[in-house]
Amino acid sequence: MNERELIELALAEGFANAAVMDTAELVFVPDFRPLCEENLCGKYGVNYCCPPDCGTVEEMRRRVLRWRRALVAQTMWDIENPMDETQTKPAKGAHNRLTRRLIDRAGLPGLMIGAGGCDLCGPCALAEGRPCRFPDRSFSCMSAYCIFVRDMAEKCGMEYDCGPGVTAFFSMYCFAEA
Numbered sequence: 001m002n003e004r005e006l007i008e009l010a011l012a013e014g015f016a017n018a019a020v021m022d023t024a025e026l027v028f029v030p031d032f033r034p035l036c037e038e039n040l041c042g043k044y045g046v047n048y049c050c051p052p053d054c055g056t057v058e059e060m061r062r063r064v065l066r067w068r069r070a071l072v073a074q075t076m077w078d079i080e081n082p083m084d085e086t087q088t089k090p091a092k093g094a095h096n097r098l099t100r101r102l103i104d105r106a107g108l109p110g111l112m113i114g115a116g117g118c119d120l121c122g123p124c125a126l127a128e129g130r131p132c133r134f135p136d137r138s139f140s141c142m143s144a145y146c147i148f149v150r151d152m153a154e155k156c157g158m159e160y161d162c163g164p165g166v167t168a169f170f171s172m173y174c175f176a177e178a
Helices: 003-013 028-039 059-066 084-105 149-155
Strands: 017-022 067-078 111-112 164-178
Touching: 003 017, 003 067, 003 084, 059 067, 059 111, 067 084, 067 149, 084 111, 084 164, 149 164
Parallel strands: none
Antiparallel strands: 017 067, 067 164, 111 164
């Protein structure tokens, strides 16, 4: 599947926007990692795919740069307050399921980066002291990778701030080994 077909598939699957970029153009901001430590999502220290268990900022950066290209996918939601987890959590879950379905249909090897931390299990096997149940399907979020999402969106020609009452979520699928 070529890049144009991948973008067309993303749009057909229901994403509002999709674009492909070089992973070398991504900006990683280590100063974002303390935001995860605030644990607003509740996954810090209790999810293998979230800090501190997902790896250091440098390790996460290297995981991304192992791939040359990335499909960036965006959904938009009618959400008044993007800090309200009762509204954003279901939307992020739907966004990530849509991303996984796209990846499964595309059939390309790669790395998924979600709109929120991995939610394949509840609770994560980490809480039980057991290994990850789905190591080939689990995913970390943009925040865990310290990706500057606003910059990424601008480089892809996508709106980051969509206006009052609209919240955008982004995911990425890195592919084409470097």
